[in-house]
Amino acid sequence: MIIRVLCVFVLSVTWCTALNLPSSFKKCDLRASDFDQCLSNAIQDAIQHLKEPLLEYGLPQLEPFQTPKEVILEYGNETTGIRQKYSNLKITGFTKIEKTSARFSLERKSLNVNITFTNILYESDYGARGRFIYLPIDVSTTTAINLKRPTLRIVFNLEEYEKENLKYFKARGGSFRMKMKNATFDFKNIFKKGCLNKELNDMMNEKWENILDYFQETFPELWISVFEWMFNNLLEKVPVSELFDGL
Ligand SMILES: *[C@@H]1O[C@H](CO)[C@@H](O)[C@H](O)[C@H]1NC(C)=O
Ligand SMILES: *[C@@H]1O[C@H](CO)[C@@H](O)[C@H](O)[C@H]1NC(C)=O
Ligand SMILES: *[C@@H]1O[C@H](CO)[C@@H](O)[C@H](O)[C@H]1NC(C)=O
Secondary structure (H helix, E strand, O other): OOOEEEEOOOOOOOOOOOOOOOOOOOOEEOOOOOHHHHHHHHHHHHHHHOOOOEHHHOEOOOOOEEOOOOEEEEEEOOOOEEEEEEEEEEEEOOOOEEEEEEEEEOOOOEEEEEEEEOEEEEEEEEEEEEEEOOEEEEEEEEEEEEEEOOEEEEEEEEEEEEEOOEEEEEEEEEEEEEEOOEEEEEEOOOOOOOOOHHHHHHHHHHOHHHHHHHHHHHHHHHHHHHHHHHHHHHHHHOOHHHHEEOO
């Protein structure tokens, strides 16, 4: 199975001067015994503050999050597979977080984060070519996908580097997984003559757990690329010494 996520974001302006953490972000003390709890709250707070963008830090508005460019997902091969193009993608719900749990290790330079969102809704223009349940698909339409209580688990590996005598981190999404309570799909007019469209959506909604494998691979990849990109925009501007107290 081949899945590729191509996200092209607008390049952020490169700043040469180091910045402090945004004033709305909580700073945690590495020496404190409740550091991980503090960090969990700080991350959740920071994401929830992004209802408004922080342009100075290259952080976009997250509610809704709109990708400036298209996302292409390729799944399978020519015989059994589908190439999907999501454009004008709008994601609602990234700032409605039920629970965040984070663990940071300075020695291992890793950050584990689990985030449970209340509800995530994707809406987009949608183009697809390929084969799906043995039927040929060649469409241009709109879709809505609703995920109930999805939990995203990410492990970021952090690399340290120096810039103007200050240490900075760069994050790479090492591994990730996603679980969710339920998912509903509304793909409009996938089949040209209008027949089967209701059946397709009914089938997807009834059997959502069966197709979850597919979505569990594609959605997290997209989210990782979004969160990794945002996290790195911040890390590029805020040196390690400014991220935490007690270093
Ligand atoms: C395409 O993928 C299907 C399912 O994974 C597999 O059975 C088939 O052999 C593949 N075909 C080619 C040409 O690779
Ligand atoms: C995230 O969830 C997994 C599975 O429940 C757990 O093993 C891991 O310790 C959690 N990570 C954090 C940072 O809470
Ligand atoms: C998922 O949500 C749909 C629509 O709200 C509902 O019909 C279905 O029963 C739900 N499935 C589960 C397993 O909760």
